[in-house]
Amino acid sequence: MSSQGRDERVALARTWARAIGSTVYVPMSAVELHEYLLDLITTLFDTVAAEPFTAAPAAELGRRLVRAKFTGHETLQQSIAVLSDALLAESGSADRVVAMMGELAAGYAEAIRGWTLDQQEEVKRALLDATRRSEAELRESENRFREVVTSSALGIAITDLEGKFLQTNPALAEIIGCKPADFEQRVLTDLFSVATRGQVANAFRADGPDRMITKAELVKDDGDEVWANVALSLLRDDDDAPSYLVAMVQDNSELELLQRQIETLTSKDGLTGMHNRQFFKSRVESVLGRAAPGHAITLLHIDIDNFSVVNHGFGYEAGDELLVSIADKLQRVFADEKAEFGRIDGDEFAVLVENGPTTPSTEDMIRAVHAELAEPVYLGEHGIAVGASIGAVGRLWSTDAVEFFGAAQSALRKAKRSGLRQWSDYDKPEDATEKADFERAAMLAGAFETGEVTLDYSPVVRLSDRKGVGVLAGVVWQPRDAEVIAHDDCVRLAELTGLSVQVGPWLLGEACGHLPIWQALAATANAKESVLRVRLSRAQSADGDLVAAVNEAVARSAVGPEFLQIAFDTSAVAEGLGTAPDNLFTVASNGVRVALHSFRGGPLELDLLAGSEARSVVLTDVFGDVRPPQRSADSALVLGTVELVRAVARIGAEVCVDGVRDEEEAAWWSDHGVHTATGLVFGDPGDVHDMMARFSDAG
Amino acid sequence: MTTPDWMPPGVDAELPSAARIYDYLLGGAHNFASDRAVADRLLAVDPGVRRIATLNRAFLRRAVLFLMSQGIRQFLDLGSGIPTVGNVHEIAHQVDPSTKVAYVDYEAVAVAHSEMILAGVDNTAILMADVTEPHLVLDSPKIRGLLDFDQPIGLLALTLFHYIPPQRKPFQVIAAYRDALAPGSHLAVSHFTDDLVHSTGDGLVDTMKTTQNNVFPRSKDEITQLFAGFDLVDPGLVPISLWRPETTMDGGDDPSRDGQYAGVARKK
Known part of the structure; x- marks a missing residue:
């Protein structure tokens, strides 16, 4: 090969590379590409000059182009244009060049057909895999969804745009108090009171928000109406048009009931229903804070004398019964007053009175309490009356509830020291005689009545x-x-x-x-x-x-x-x-x-x-x-x-x-x-x- | 559209995908009739798009080889698409077969395809995830199992961010990745821009609206912001064919028609 021939081929490789590069991405460096093409050009030149001539090796060149991924839209066309000119100039035989280009095109076509089919096969397999996986995930997610819906404590319904139920869960039927089948005859708005129905209907509006959370009144099958939290979501299809409505309903009635119970537990004395100590104190605080300055307020701290006598003599159940009756009595005494009552310890009660024009003097109040307590209570056939020590205090200069409360307690201690209606030095009764004494003592009041x-x-x-x-x-x-x-x-x-x-x-x-x-x-x-x-x-x-x-x-x-x-x-x-x-x-x-x-x-x-x-x-x-x-x-x-x-x-x-x-x-x-x-x-x-x-x- | 989060992304061969259109423009056959139809419409609007695709693929090759020359032996390729000719691992493994390459894409067919291609190829992984949720990528055992975030990583975000709309907060997304990278890591970006197309960019943008992937072209200044916290290496953010061309052929005929800016930067 002449050096001139070599220069021609290098120039041809450069021209060809540029032609290919404009049609397809070539994942090679410029040098690699040049070497690759130069190799092909050498084969072509050898083929066109060979005696005897056969165009067959050109077919392999066509296949090699495809293998090198020179598979662009116009790669073949551009290649033939570049090569046929060069080969014609080299050999001067148009017949040979045409035959070779025919073989090259045939080889290229055959290879690219196989390559394309392979790639199509590959991408379809990828599509199939992806679809299968996606379907499996969808199934799994549907299962999850179904489980969530079925086991949810929230009532869940999916309806069409008319509100007709497409799917409901057991919780919804339970909340409404109906059978799942009953939903077939209804629409979503039927579940709500007339007053709140419009609110729910708004959720169906295409121009409204896609999700709203509201309170609406459920109408249960037994006629009860209860407030419920309701979340309404409008689902849209791919064209953004509303397609379904998802409603979730939280029945608050049990929660509210529970809340009230908890409130009661934390503020009320379980036995007498009076305020407990903590809550009574907070009431004192709020009454003191609320009442106008100068407005008289009276706090009585009442300690039942020797209540343990009753517990020891008659048992704790009888004691409880007596406490309940004492609570009733206290409330009776102050029935005409604006008063709050607290049981602030086992046998200690407190009464807070906001004095009015007809409120009696503190002495009269205390007398009335004593008189009422002296009326015996019958536990079975035994009449029992109790005495009490009472500390009373009027509103202090301070509005501090703690001080106020403390003053009443200190008054009570003073009353106890004076021995008024108060028995002291009481120890647990150790023997039967003492116990019998306590029992009799507790029965004495009833004995007067009978x-x-x-x-x-x-x-x-x-x-x-x-x-x-x-x-x-x-x-x-x-x-x-x-x-x-x-x-x-x-x-x-x-x-x-x-x-x-x-x-x-x-x-x-x-x-x-x-x-x-x-x-x-x-x-x-x-x-x-x-x-x-x-x-x-x-x-x-x-x-x-x-x-x-x-x-x-x-x-x-x-x-x-x-x-x-x-x-x-x-x-x-x-x-x-x-x-x-x-x-x-x-x-x-x-x-x-x-x-x-x-x-x-x-x-x-x-x-x-x-x-x-x-x-x-x-x-x-x-x-x-x-x-x-x-x-x-x-x-x-x-x-x-x-x-x-x-x-x-x-x-x-x-x-x-x-x-x-x-x-x-x-x-x-x-x-x-x-x-x-x-x-x-x-x-x-x-x-x-x-x-x-x-x-x-x-x- | 209200699509509950628990719904997996579906597979819809009828809906053209940017990855497959790209493959077709590069001369690949990993595509469907619907993809080819869109590609043909793009070519009708601007015959230069084939060149744009080719230029991008060439940039990928140059960028990967440049990063290898900087000592990078780990790559995280975000939005990797169809594993068409000249994938990152193919380029990198020619230099050093121990180089680790992790691909991330959220298009189900591309991922399934990648899994087929990568089956049996050591030091590679493909994760199906939305790259705009960086924690899903960065916390993924697949990624953490392959890449060592204490060592420099080559983060590749080619033809990616122009598919991310402003409301997905692209700058926060890239910042999250940046923060996870060790100093000495590199970021390579190519991004579609109206600055470098002669047809109206709207034509391409409108055509892409019929696919899974809308396009959001950005200006040079906006694209530069993606490199916050990085130092751009020479020649900076430039028309893609002008980024360290190997030959005049890489430079192409007319950089003002490149369609994309490209740049590589090093984390401080």
Whole structure:
């Protein structure tokens, strides 16, 4: 090959490369392409010059063009144009060139047909694979969708544009309360109330939003109408035209019910339905914050006395029942007031009153609470009444609820310290006797209601002539199924529950009803002593309402107050328990004769006597089981007693002795200057008729 | 159109795809009648589109070889399309068969086809995902299993971003990929522009509207923003035929008809 021939071929390769490059992307570098084409050109030139000539090798060249991916639109055309000119110039034989180009075109055509079919096969397989995969994914996604729809707690419906149901899920049927088949006869808007139907219908509008979430009123098959959250989505087809509507319905009724229950649980006391402590405090806060300055607000903190007595005696269920009744009572007392109620601890209640023009004074409110609580509640056949300590506080200068609440609690503590209607030092009852006591104590109130408790009189005798000069009034309880319980035990039980402050006024009221009788009898005995004597327990002596009760009883008797003698508990007066000293002074000022019972002597008690209006002392069970006549006259016991009687006499007071058993004892007391006495030696206790008989015998 | 998210993308051979049109313009036969019909309409509007396609494929080859020369041995090819002639792994493996190449496309047929091509080819992977959801790509076990993001990666985004509409936030998309790349990584971009077509660009754009892929041509300034956080290497963002041409033939006849800008940049 001449060097000139070589240059021609290189130039031809460059021309050919440019021609091909303009028709197809060639994934080769320029050098690679050049070398590749130069190789083809060499073969072509060899072929056209070969003797004998055969055009056949040109076919392979056509195939090689395809294999090299020179498969562009005009690649063959451009190649033939470039090559045929060059080959004609090289060989000068048009026949040979035409034959070779024919072979080349045939080889190219054959190869490109196979190549195209292969590629088409390949891309169709790819399409098939992709389609299969897509269908599998679609099936899977449909399964997922179906599972979601079926198991969803949301009611789901797919409808056409008329609202006709195409698909519904079980939850929707459950929410509406119908059978799945029932949807066939309906359209979507049928599920909603007339008032909210239009809203739902809006979702079908092609020009509206594709998705809306709204509240609409569902009409259930039982006629109930409930508000539900409804999400409505308009699905569009490929041309953006609306095709389906998807509705999801969330029935809120159960949720709302639950929410209310939770609210109730967190704000209400489960037993009584009153506010619980936390919520009551928040109510106090909001009332304080809301009320105009200067507007009176009263907070009562009520602690039920010895509630554990009921729990121990009757069991916790009975205790709960009693608490419910206490709650009812409190609400009854304040029925006419703008009031809020809280149970703020096991046996502690609180009442918040926003005072109005007709709201009674705090004292009257407390009295009303006491009176209502004193009404016994029947648990089975047992009537139970309770006492309570109450702390009351008016609105403070501050609007701080915590301070306000604290002030009421502090008032309550003060009330408890005073011992008012409050029994203290209570420990868990350890033995059966104690337990029985608590049980009886709790039943005592009911016993008053049923008449099992009655007045019990004992004669009071003047020792100088052993004449009956009056009666000592007490109570006796004859339970239906147990032994008689005498006055002292009744009082002890009543003191356990705080009931005794109710017993005092009752006793006074009942006994004063008989006062005219005792006055008449006393006249026959020419007695200047008071004819009706009542002894008050510690709690009764200290009761703030005592004076009112005494006044009322005396007024009802229509007899002068001087015929009545009330004996206060000496220690209660000496300690200043409650209003005991004031009570004594006021009762005496009103003309009632007062005495001190359970008097033990000693400088302090004598001093108390000297400084008080009491002109009588009662020595109660002075010697225990020992009797004065059994001791020698110079024994300390006897000497001390004699001195005591003398000391009382020097102050100008009389002495009465309680519990005299026999004649010898009566004589001894009489010898030592004791004025009057009570005791079994003077006859058994009895009712008013027994006493009348006794006095007429004696008279 | 309200298409629930849980619906997988369907396969519709009747709907022309840019990937298959591109294949046809490059002289391939991995296409359907509907693709060829659109390609023929494009050619009628502007006979230069075949050249545009060819130029892009040539740029791909030059860009990959340039990145290989910079030491890059990992490629992430976003919107890889039909594995037509001169794929990235074919170019790269000629230089170094250990080079890792990951392809990403969301067109089901292209992906299925790629899987067939790549079956048995080591160091390659194809992920079916929407490249505009970068986390789906970057967090994919397939991608993470092949590429080491602590080493430089060649990120290829050729003829891709002009298919991403403004509302898909193309600049945020590229930023997410950029942030995942190690320093020394490279980004190669080619992007359709109205600046470099003589027919009205609208003609091409309108024609492409009948396909799965609308076209959003962008200006040189806008395309430059795709390289935020990268330094463009010479010669910068230029008409595609002028990017480091190997021969005058690569330069073509008239760069003002190139149709696309192209550039390669290095991550700081």
